[in-house]
Amino acid sequence: MINLNGEIVNQEEAKISILNRGFAYGDSVFETIRVVNGKIMFWEDHYFRLMASMRIMRMEIPSTFSPEFLEKEIKEITEANGLSDATARVRFAIYRQYGGYYTPATRDIGYVLSVEGMDSPFYLLNEEPYEIELFKDHYVNSGLLSTIKSNNRAVNVLGSIFARENGYDNCLLLNEKKSVVEALNGNIFLVKENIIKTPPLTDGALNGIIRKQLINILKKMDNYKLEETSISPFELQKADELFITNVAVGIQPVSKYRKKEFGNAAAKELLSKLNVKARLG
Structure with missing residues (x-):
């Protein structure tokens, strides 16, 4: 399951335009977030880095993008994928809406959340050759x-x-x-x-x-x-x-x-x- 602009849909049904600026120009930012048993690890740091990244990229930050709202979006997508009581890796990507060439037609954004399971709730020391x-x-x-x-x-x-x-x-x-x-x-x-x-x-x-x-x-x-x-x-x-x-x-x-x-x-x-x-x- 994928969260596409607030709507949870099957991955096969999640569609983004080929004109999407994240694809066309790399006009997108993202966070990789670790969620353990429904708890978002280091959420405050992730949130403020995401907001700072959007400002640096001169994206319009929606008024709805409070820490509480985005936390709810993350928890809902982990739950929709049956990972509320497990360890999950969430990718939260934000892209500028399509339109324009190098100069964007708008600063408005869209977003997509995807998730996959991980093995351990703890960080483990890998002592294999590296x-x-x-x-x-x-x-x-x-x-x-x-x-x-x-x-x-x-x-x-x-x-x-x-x-x-x-x-x-x-x-x-x-x-x-x-x-x-x-x-x-x-x-x-x-x-x-x-x-x-x-x-x-x-x-x-x-x-x-x-x-x-x-x-x-x-x-x-x-x-x-x-x-x-x-x-x-x-x-x-x-x-x-x-x-x-x-x-x-x-x-x-x-x-x-x-x-x-x-x-x-x-x-x-x-x-x-x-x-x-x-x-x-």
Whole structure:
């Protein structure tokens, strides 16, 4: 079942015009949201990021788009798919209504929610081998547009194809200044002794939900010092740990980058705290 502009319909019946601006120009933003037993994880952060993304894209935000209304829409689609008492992944996409060319005919929006089940209500530590490499064919531009989740994801798509063709589990993306920005599907953190680094949003890093949660967690810990700072590719092989974060898996430790193998002690410690934070809301 799909929620298309507030109406829940079978997926086969959900129809969007071929002139839809999300398809034609990538004129769309989205959120990937984790729902556990009917509870939306980190809902306040998702809501405010979605509103900020719409403002950055100069979309007209409907007066009905209150946190309560959108929360109700998310819960109804999980219920319609029989996932109220399970773990679900909801994709909430908002697109500008069709009309115009590069210049939109309107700023009004439409939206669609889709959902799929997930296995565990908790974030689990994946200790299987997980090898990464740099993707250098194309770059992420530093600046505000790169911090939001829009449908303009050509670099991520091409990087994912490169990773699959070369047997890597993931790749790291660079910006035009050749600084490490993020992974194909999440934010990157680097651990060296008691210092944990993650690229700043000004470098073009995605304003990730789990990134924000971990930053707040780390600020309250005495055994680590957090630095939001640019990361050079040369630092990667000198690190003790690398890990990737996103709302679907939580924290994914990297086991190997080129000839360097990494541990996961910090990732393991942070994952337990992240699970506590998720349960407490």
